[in-house]
Amino acid sequence: MSPELINLIIQATFESLYMVGIAALLGTAFGLPLGVFLATSRKGELFAAPTVNRVLGIVVNATRSTPFIILVVAIIPFTRLIAGTSIGSTAAIVPLTIASAPFIARLVEAAIREVDGGLIETASSFGASPIQIVFKVLIPEALPGLLLALTLAVVSLLGYSAMVGAVGGGGLGDLGIRYGYQRFMPEMMLAVVVVLIALVQLVQSAGDYLARRVNRRLRHR
């Protein structure tokens, strides 16, 4: 493989990491509070607001059921408003964030719901406010689950990022389509797939390692 092609792969890898990294950060920034709220706002819960909970649930489901490639195209005006352009890696971060935030929210909701309800009662019994319960009980106790959720979200984002070639987002997926498929270069396709596999393995291993480190539930001596 020629040095130019290798350079292309390296450049595409950085584009992918850039898009996925920023989208994961932003997706978490929106998805984490949303997920915590979804997990604590049903009837009788910490921030009980059943109607808001139901409406947000519907919005999250609607976003999650829209195929990503359609979402990318459908929100082009919005993307232009936010990023100033609808083309390129930076612009691609907008649909990636919008797709990942509800996904992360659902994963966060599930992780928070795993926390023993007795702990909420316990914290309430010694006078903790709902906000204190979220930050001192729910998030620390759900941390292993939250880290695994985030890992899953990053892996999914790597998959989504392959589709943003449609709006000139670049990245590994785009490289694979344009060179590997459209220019009949199977070795390029193979190289892209190998890099993606390596990235996913890396992210998953790092996520598993961190989740295990913060999990004190199963530690024995």
Place this chain on the structure above:
Amino acid sequence: MKAVSMNAHPSLVIGEPVEIRDAPAEPEAMVRFADISKTYPAYRGKPGVNALQGIDFAIARGSITGVIGRSGAGKSSLVRLINGLEKPTTGRVVVNNRDISALTGRDLRLAQRSIGMIFQHFNLLSSRTAANNIALPLEIAGWSKADIKARVTELLALVGIADKHDRYPSELSGGQKQRVGIARALATRPSVLLSDEATSALDPQTTRAILDLLANINRELGVTIVLITHEMSVVRQLAKEVVVLDAGRVVESGHVADIFTQPEHPITQSFLAEVTGDSLPVSLASRIVQEPGSHAVIRVQVRGAGAGDTLIARLARELGLDVSLLSARIDEIGGQHVGSLVLGIPLSISGGEDAATRTLAWLSQHQFPAERLGYVA
């Protein structure tokens, strides 16, 4: 005591005066339930439940009070009214001269800091070490780091696990976890400690150690302890006062010794039977027949301090009978002997039926409840 509460946080002073029912006893009450009822409304097809009705009693300052009842009797609802986790449907709950049932939001959270609670399943945070679990209520109350550190060290020593400072709950035994729970409940120096079946998940030996610890805490710190339990052994070992709950109502309440020497309600009697063992040893039960035999079998209830001490000797001396002891079980509740003796009264030797009749008459005359179970050959 009253002056202290007047100087407390201004928002904690309740303007509305508390209605005083038993005037002389009232200043001594740490917890007062005034005409409480608690109804859970019907929800998603499940019918409403009257969890508590007509609850009206006081828990004395510095006492150890057991609240005993079968599951579903309303114990958990009752204890959650004390720390404001639940609100009564009617009536009010006054804790340390504050009407906790009327407090909400920040006022309630401040009041909750003076009420500690321990739980059946310990409810420790798995992500925090023993020391940091104990620190949690202090962090919530806004203590400084240095104060928290000093207080946590003190508390770990108090509950006897100073060496477990950096251990996570998964590395502790059940008894050690409950010690952490107790230290956490005492962290903010509460005046009341609520125990919700705190020993139900522990083995008998550990239970005993934890109950001893609670007794020490009550003695040394003067903390009022309210024990919710379905286990008679817990009440027997620790409580001085007892409240018997059944189907959401208080069926009996008073000093442990009085209640369990004169149990009136069937529920109380059934709890007592767990200790006194009304069931006979299998080998004896299988020998008892209803056709006349050589001995009449009589069961005598023993209630009161030293009540049964000289019973057999007096029977033998005053009635001239060679009374034999077939089975006996006597325990001590609140300093009173509680139990039963199963006696064999020899018939053929000492004059037929007459001996048994005379024995029953003598027992009844001396205030020993007794019943004839049958005969043994």
